[in-house]
Amino acid sequence: xxxxxxxxxxxxxxxxxxxxxxxxxTEELLVGVDLGTAFIVLVVMNxxxxxxxxxMEFAQVIKDGLVVDYLGAxxxxxxxxxxxxxxLGRELEKAAIxxxxxxxxxxxxxxxxxxxxxxxxxxxxxxxxxxxxAVLGVQDGVIVxxxxxxxxxxxxxxxxxxxxxxxxxxxxxxxxxxSGAYKVSFEEAEEIKRDNTxxxxxxxxxxxxxxxxxxxxxxxxxxxxxKAVYLVGxxxxxxxxxxxxxxxxxxxxxxPANPFLVTPMGIALSS
Ligand code: ATP
Numbered sequence: 353x354x355x356x357x358x359x360x361x362x363x364x365x366x367x368x369x370x371x372x373x374x375x376x377x378t379e380e381l382l383v384g385v386d387l388g389t390a391f392i393v394l395v396v397m398n399x400x401x402x403x404x405x406x407x408m409e410f411a412q413v414i415k416d417g418l419v420v421d422y423l424g425a426x427x428x429x430x431x432x433x434x435x436x437x438x439x440l441g442r443e444l445e446k447a448a449i450x451x452x453x454x455x456x457x458x459x460x461x462x463x464x465x466x467x468x469x470x471x472x473x474x475x476x477x478x479x480x481x482x483x484x485x486a487v488l489g490v491q492d493g494v495i496v497x498x499x500x501x502x503x504x505x506x507x508x509x510x511x512x513x514x515x516x517x518x519x520x521x522x523x524x525x526x527x528x529x530x531s532g533a534y535k536v537s538f539e540e541a542e543e544i545k546r547d548n549t550x551x552x553x554x555x556x557x558x559x560x561x562x563x564x565x566x567x568x569x570x571x572x573x574x575x576x577x578x579k580a581v582y583l584v585g586x587x588x589x590x591x592x593x594x595x596x597x598x599x600x601x602x603x604x605x606x607x608p609a610n611p612f613l614v615t616p617m618g619i620a621l622s623s
Pocket of ligand 1: 387388389390391392414416480498499500501502503523524545546547548584585586588590
């Protein structure tokens with residue numbers, strides 16, 4: 353798959369973390385809120401579906417897709433919303449949200465209450481890999497979204513989601529392993545892991561967890577005629593993930609240049 357246009361749009365979105373594009377006072381804005389285990393991300397796109405502003409914060413208020421600190425989550429979303437409103441000179445009134453596949457109804461509602469509590473009407477709620485596909489446009493294959501807490505996947509056939517699954521292994525587990533191996537705090541381990549220049553050095557230590565993620569995916573796709581796997585989510589930024597997956601699954605594994613912001617952008621596009 354040619355990811356060049358996806359890569360360009362995501363690179364464009366990345367620049368919107370620091371810069372803000374002008375928007376007219378009346379045009380419709382698409383807003384996505386990604387309430388993640390590790391990061392809460394707000395993305396704003398204009399009516400032409402171009403990124404205009406983005407803000408994010410590291411927060412441990414969600415665990416394995418469930419809101420464990422409602423007030424904390426609402427406070428972060430409120431803060432990010434206020435930041436973006438100030439930058440854009442526009443009020444953000446509506447947003448789409450996404451949850452890991454298989455999240456129960458009452459937990460979905462709680463995600464919605466967080467965003468509503470922060471002052472936005474929730475216009476759409478979808479699962480994370482499906483949100484990612486609003487950016488990728490995969491017709492046939494599996495989208496695997498590995499975030500902080502979970503490995504989620506959506507199997508697509510002719511552009512339709514036919515199967516979803518989610519299991520509690522994600523980037524947090526890699527950081528815990530690194531924290532033990534390097535005898536540093538969890539926060540320091542997170543920093544080391546997110547430093548792309550250290551990926552080669554840490555790979556041997558985290559490989560067993562990556563192997564486990566690949567085995568999880570294998571368990572869900574075995575017996576199906578899957579032609580390709582698409583990796584998204586912050587954890588897939590790890591250099592060499594795709595090689596472990598390809599070896600375990602025996603099918604081509606594709607990854608955009610920056611898999612981190614794909615799902616948040618897809619949520620905004622689905623608003
Ligand atoms: P979930 O989807 O599980 O609820 P989330 O939405 O917070 O969690 P993402 O924002 O997609 O997940 O990814 C967060 C994870 O990605 C964290 O564990 C973070 O440490 C990891 N991560 C972010 N950037 C990098 C990087 N450059 N290298 C390795 N890991 C990274």
